[in-house]
Amino acid sequence: MTAPNDSPVDSLSFEAARDELVRVVAELEQGSPTLEQSLALWERGEALAARCEEWLLGAKRRLDAARDAASDSGAAAEEMP
Template sequence: MSDHVASLSFEDALSELEKIVRDLEGGQMKLEDAIAAYERGAALRHHCEAKLSEAEARVQAIVQRSDGVLDMKPLD
């Protein structure tokens, strides 16, 4: 994954991925441009999935104790 993709926020990566999908669905790109866009889209998808997994792990680390107080559970 390029360094540029790795530095994107989830929201920015998702926005760019959505634009790439629209452009590819439009069918007006040259073949080489479409291949490059597809490769970039694959990297963006991977980045978004990693960000979501990280967020899910952080959310799962928050547990509610029996007295109703939220507590942090250490991540493995």
């Protein structure tokens, strides 16, 4: 079993957090030698999942803002004489 990555979760890109989360889940599914190692993996996995969710929510906000801006500019263009 490998130790959880010690890099700060809040500095990870979406892809890095997702890839590490996949590894953590796979290790948890295989079973860890000790309860302490399992808990460390679980905690890291929870933090990684939260980081992925932050990225996804941020992406959704950006898409919504872009859609709103496009909708607003389209409506403004229709109002022009």
